[in-house]
Amino acid sequence: MYSITDILDTRINVQVDQLDLLQIASSGQCFRWYPMGAYDYAIVHKGKILKIRQLTPSNLFIFECSKQEFDKVWKEYFDLDTDYQKYLDAVYESEDRFLLSSISCGMGIRILNQDPWETLITFIISQQNNIPRITGIIDKLCRVCGDPIDEAYGEMMYSFPSAEQILDHYKSLKSIGVGFREKYILDACRKINAGYNLEMLRNLSAEDAVRELKKFYGVGDKVANCVSLFGLGHKEAFPRDVWINRIIDKYYGGEFDTSRFEGFSGVIQQYMFHYERVIRE
DNA sequence: GGACAGGAAGTCC
DNA sequence: GGACTTCCTGTC
Numbered sequence: 001m002y003s004i005t006d007i008l009d010t011r012i013n014v015q016v017d018q019l020d021l022l023q024i025a026s027s028g029q030c031f032r033w034y035p036m037g038a039y040d041y042a043i044v045h046k047g048k049i050l051k052i053r054q055l056t057p058s059n060l061f062i063f064e065c066s067k068q069e070f071d072k073v074w075k076e077y078f079d080l081d082t083d084y085q086k087y088l089d090a091v092y093e094s095e096d097r098f099l100l101s102s103i104s105c106g107m108g109i110r111i112l113n114q115d116p117w118e119t120l121i122t123f124i125i126s127q128q129n130n131i132p133r134i135t136g137i138i139d140k141l142c143r144v145c146g147d148p149i150d151e152a153y154g155e156m157m158y159s160f161p162s163a164e165q166i167l168d169h170y171k172s173l174k175s176i177g178v179g180f181r182e183k184y185i186l187d188a189c190r191k192i193n194a195g196y197n198l199e200m201l202r203n204l205s206a207e208d209a210v211r212e213l214k215k216f217y218g219v220g221d222k223v224a225n226c227v228s229l230f231g232l233g234h235k236e237a238f239p240r241d242v243w244i245n246r247i248i249d250k251y252y253g254g255e256f257d258t259s260r261f262e263g264f265s266g267v268i269q270q271y272m273f274h275y276e277r278v279i280r281e
Numbered sequence: 282g283g284a285c286a287g288g289a290a291g292t293c294c
Numbered sequence: 295g296g297a298c299t300t301c302c303t304g305t306c
Binding site: 028029123124126127128129130131133134180184217218219220221222223226239240241242243244273 | 288289290291292293
Binding site: 136 | 297298299300301302303
């Protein structure tokens with residue numbers, strides 16, 4: 001899955017199978033990757049900045065961080081302890097033509113383990129919205145409400161704001177451009193500020209976690225599944241958005257059987273989503 | 282270049 | 295089934 005090939009004070013070299021930064025950056029699951037070149041990114045996560053470079057076309061990566069931080073933060077973020085080959089093998093065995101094309105096209109996509117609070121707000125913002133604009137709104141939200149962390153490539157990076165920080169700047173939400181989603185964001189902030197613990201949703205099944213998340217105002221089936229998949233580690237969560245519904249109509253006659261990929265259909269979903277978007281362009 | 286219309290990882294009522 | 299904020303993108 002991965003092996004560390006070299007350790008220095010401030011960077012470590014890692015060899016990883018099934019990881020491609022450009023693929024993940026364009027897969028629509030994360031919005032805080034700042035490209036510094038196609039295979040060079042500054043990534044903000046849990047108040048930390050990672051500068052990472054992929055040495056293409058190899059599967060070698062340079063993580064600019066300590067060994068300790070790699071073990072504590074980034075290993076989990078990139079899901080490095082998960083073997084993605086077994087997901088690919090399941091698709092090979094299925095002999096499903098659309099999925100075979102999807103994984104071929106999306107080689108190197110992983111499901112990142114992002115922060116559940118950040119994914120909740122991010123995917124509330126994503127509704128009825130497009131990816132470039134989502135990215136811009138999230139960036140503004142962090143600049144206005146978050147804490148400055150450090151500079152990366154000459155630009156200041158900000159943490160994703162807490163519920164309290166967003167509430168402190170609630171008057172700025174309009175100028176940030178969140179639009180009609182403002183009331184949803186504020187409701188989520190108040191719930192979290194009152195002590196709601198999203199982390200506990202990890203202990204539930206994906207189905208129960210989705211049911212709980214849908215109690216948030218402005219969180220429906222799609223957003224709840226995204227939070228479950230990208231923020232809570234529930235790989236069986238299967239977000240159905242317009243793209244996925246289009247795929248199911250077009251290639252599967254309106255019915256897609258997720259039980260073929262018990263426990264990881266969300267991973268398969270991500271390859272499907274990515275492929276349909278790529279071929280549409 | 283600048284105006285304009287269409288549409289966007291949905292949800293609520 | 296219509297309304298919802300705002301702005302990115304393609305088109306003229």
